[in-house]
Amino acid sequence: MIEYDYAVEVHDLTVAYDKKPVLREVSLKFPKGKLIAVVGPNGAGKTTLIKAMLNLIKPVSGLVIFKDSEGAGLKNKIAYVPQSGSVDWDFPATVLDVVIMGRYGHLGWFKRPGKAEKNMALETLHKVGMQGYASRQISQLSGGQQQRVFLARALIQQADIYFMDEPFKGVDAQTEKSIVALLKELKGQRKTVIVVHHDLQTVSDYFDWVAMLNMQVVANGLVEEVFNEENLGQAYGGKGLLLKGAV
């Protein structure tokens, strides 16, 4: 058995909303430099898991340990791409404004973004194929463009670990392709990318590692080792048969 270099470890994490547990004693280790999918049926606690790992939700019990990055600098080592539906896109801001928000953590309290941040944001927009949209009002973006803006906002953080909540949701095939290319590029830079993912058909193509979740951990390991019929059946209940094409 190979011992991996882990980027983040979760120990006995239990999270509950209104006393109803959503995650029960979840323990997981995510290796460094891998593209990691978190899959599971609706209500399995996928989003809850990454929010708890980011300390956005207080768990009932459990521990999350980030390796190599401790203390004050930790927040700048972690980037988060929330679901694009989580904000009101009619907010009075331009695309550039939103991308620059990714630098706010590095700037710290009170300091204002300046020319350097603006140039970084323009560069990052180029990377996600949105170079012509810098001064566009964000309410005019399509779903796929919103997703790419959020991606740019995370990329500009220049973090080590990326958490993404369904980045392919509501995105057309071409955008999906370009996002996958970006994920591979991040992997090439030895970044760890943890993605909440819904489409089981693409797990084997896009990801190296998969965590299968249904309130508890069903499996966690290399895609070729654990992404099989048996584990899928366990994670998704009787629906395993429907997923035949996926494995």
Add this chain to the structure above:
Amino acid sequence: MMEAVLSLLGDYTFQIVALGSALLGVISGALGSFAVLRRQSLLGDGVSHAALPGVAIAFLLTHDKKTEILLLGALLMGFLGAFAILGIVRHSRVKFDSALALVMSVLFGLGLVLLTYSQKMPNAGQAGLKRFIYGQASTLLQRDIFLMMAIGTVLLLVVILFWKEFKLLSFDPEFAAALGFNTGKLDLLLSFLLVLAIITGIQTVGVVLMSAMLTAPAVAARQWSNRLWLMALLAAVFGAASGVAGTLLSSLVPVLPTGPVIVVCVTLIAAFSLLFAPERGVLHRVYRRLKNRAQFQTARESKI
């Protein structure tokens, strides 16, 4: 007419009242922008209504009619009201609108009862506590203006200082938390500023109409701007302009009450903006739809 306006502009009392109303407009316009974007306009309405019993309680306890003492009572009750509303939502299954309606009407009712009661107190003869219901800008004194200036300056400075943080908090609080900002404290600070802005305004326009001063300038400003700083700036300008215009109108026509006239002015600006603003205005949208339809039709006809 022109002469009347000119002589009015030179009048000291008019200057004081107009300055106070303009200040109120600036403060509520700037803070109101955040309230509108964070969907807290109704909470603002709850806070201002809840402030009324605070005025009466402050008077009953101290027997003092000084504005700052009455406003301190209003401030504390305003906070209590806000905490009561948010607390009910958090700890029960009652939804926001019901919690708001409940707390707002109960506290406003309590305020009316206490005001009536305190009017009967020996030294209450001209306490004029009733002015806090609908506002009475003409009772503004020079020292009230200084108080408003001081509070307004502090409010605006804090907003400028925390501009980037407030902007992020208003757009995406979860992302702000993921970046390591203490969003709980930021939220509390911004809410505190909002309550302070409301309390500063109730002497001029009253607790009933104060939420219009928060909402209308911001809604109007949003129609004309796509950037947050421009929206806040425009809202402040609209608020100030309504304050001055309202004071002017009510001074020229003696039967018109200042506070309500200010609110009518700001509402007119909002209505005009909703109808005629480019891009977001109702007329522009109708025009665009008709144009699209016409183009579609000519395209189809040319095919046939």
